Amino acid sequence: MKEELLSLEKEVSQKVDAVQDLKDLAEIKVYVFGKNGVITNLSKGMRDVEPNQRKEVGMLINDLRNKLENKIQEKEKLLEEKLLNEKLESEKIDITQPGKDCKVGALHPTSDVIDKLTDICVNMGFSVVEGPEIETDYYNFEAMNIPKNHPSRDMQDTFFITNEILLRSQTSAVQAREMEKRKPPFKIVCPGKTYRNDSDATHSPVFHQLEGLVVDENISMADLKSMLLTLMKRLYGEDTVIRFRPSFFPFTEPSIEVDLTCPTCHGKGCSICKGTGMLELLGAGIVNPKVLEMSGIDSKKYRGFAFGFGLDRAGMLLNNISNIKSLFKNDIRFLEQMKGER
Numbered sequence: 001m002k003e004e005l006l007s008l009e010k011e012v013s014q015k016v017d018a019v020q021d022l023k024d025l026a027e028i029k030v031y032v033f034g035k036n037g038v039i040t041n042l043s044k045g046m047r048d049v050e051p052n053q054r055k056e057v058g059m060l061i062n063d064l065r066n067k068l069e070n071k072i073q074e075k076e077k078l079l080e081e082k083l084l085n086e087k088l089e090s091e092k093i094d095i096t097q098p099g100k101d102c103k104v105g106a107l108h109p110t111s112d113v114i115d116k117l118t119d120i121c122v123n124m125g126f127s128v129v130e131g132p133e134i135e136t137d138y139y140n141f142e143a144m145n146i147p148k149n150h151p152s153r154d155m156q157d158t159f160f161i162t163n164e165i166l167l168r169s170q171t172s173a174v175q176a177r178e179m180e181k182r183k184p185p186f187k188i189v190c191p192g193k194t195y196r197n198d199s200d201a202t203h204s205p206v207f208h209q210l211e212g213l214v215v216d217e218n219i220s221m222a223d224l225k226s227m228l229l230t231l232m233k234r235l236y237g238e239d240t241v242i243r244f245r246p247s248f249f250p251f252t253e254p255s256i257e258v259d260l261t262c263p264t265c266h267g268k269g270c271s272i273c274k275g276t277g278m279l280e281l282l283g284a285g286i287v288n289p290k291v292l293e294m295s296g297i298d299s300k301k302y303r304g305f306a307f308g309f310g311l312d313r314a315g316m317l318l319n320n321i322s323n324i325k326s327l328f329k330n331d332i333r334f335l336e337q338m339k340g341e342r
């Protein structure tokens with residue numbers, strides 16, 4: 001019996017020594033300790049051993065089981081370590097290799113100026129709102145004091161879907177929508193797309209505007225001026241100066257157009273401002289009391305000021321772009337150049 005166990009120990013030891021991977025080792029485990037394994041069978045055979053020898057034989061078998069278990073465990077550890085080392089070796093990263101080029105995107109100049117302007121406005125206490133691009137004639141024109149067949153509609157010929165539904169020609173359309181919803185005092189800005197039946201070197205049929213509306217008691221032109229000056233300084237720099245010129249819009253009275261020192265030459269005169277040092281950027285004014293009344297706001301108690309920017313122009317000035325068409329071409333070479341320090 002002893003010899004039989006010894007030769008079994010030798011046989012299994014040799015097998016374990018020879019084994020090269022965990023899968024083969026698992027097979028040996030089954031061969032030794034499995035349901036029909038050699039050790040299992042030996043234990044089962046204890047029944048046939050003479051009772052007076054059982055203790056000794058039992059100890060021998062136990063001894064062998066422990067030895068083989070240890071042997072297999074050791075080998076298992078060794079093989080696991082080997083596997084780990086191989087894995088580490090094969091997955092090693094050479095940190096001295098040059099990095100892979102990672103493509104960084106850039107914001108479109110119009111998105112850039114929308115982000116910057118809305119940020120500035122939010123800091124000044126404005127809420128940012130949106131309105132539909134497909135608008136009714138009522139909100140786009142009538143509620144803005146531009147009745148049907150009024151000559152001032154000529155300034156804003158747009159695309160009609162039906163007689164009453166159109167692509168909004170101005171973000172001013174959100175003014176009435178917000179006035180109907182809100183209770184004064186409130187301050188809102190609305191950036192978005194606008195449409196007009198215009199297409200030439202300086203006009204695109206789709207363009208962007210930012211509308212601002214403040215309704216409160218005791219609003220005056222001075223409030224409008226100081227707010228616009230702060231806004232322009234924050235966007236284009238502290239040395240920016242603004243100039244008001246009288247103008248006409250049906251929804252404001254009085255109405256003004258606002259020029260600012262050319263951000264490219266800082267007022268010295270350059271090709272962008274055609275040597276004048278100033279650029280026209282927005283329309284504004286004190287909200288016509290009729291417009292307030294139409295949207296359910298008591299014009300005896302409240303007044304408002306409003307302004308509307310051309311965002312494409314504003315973004316061009318911010319990014320030194322001279323041709324408005326480049327904004328709409330989606331030419332990747334142009335957009336690539338927008339990767340500045342942001």
Ligand code: DAH
Nearest residue numbers: 170172283284285306307308
């Ligand atoms: N909606 C005008 C336009 O598209 C711009 C404008 C002028 C907006 C005066 C205003 C404003 O809010 O007060 O030409």
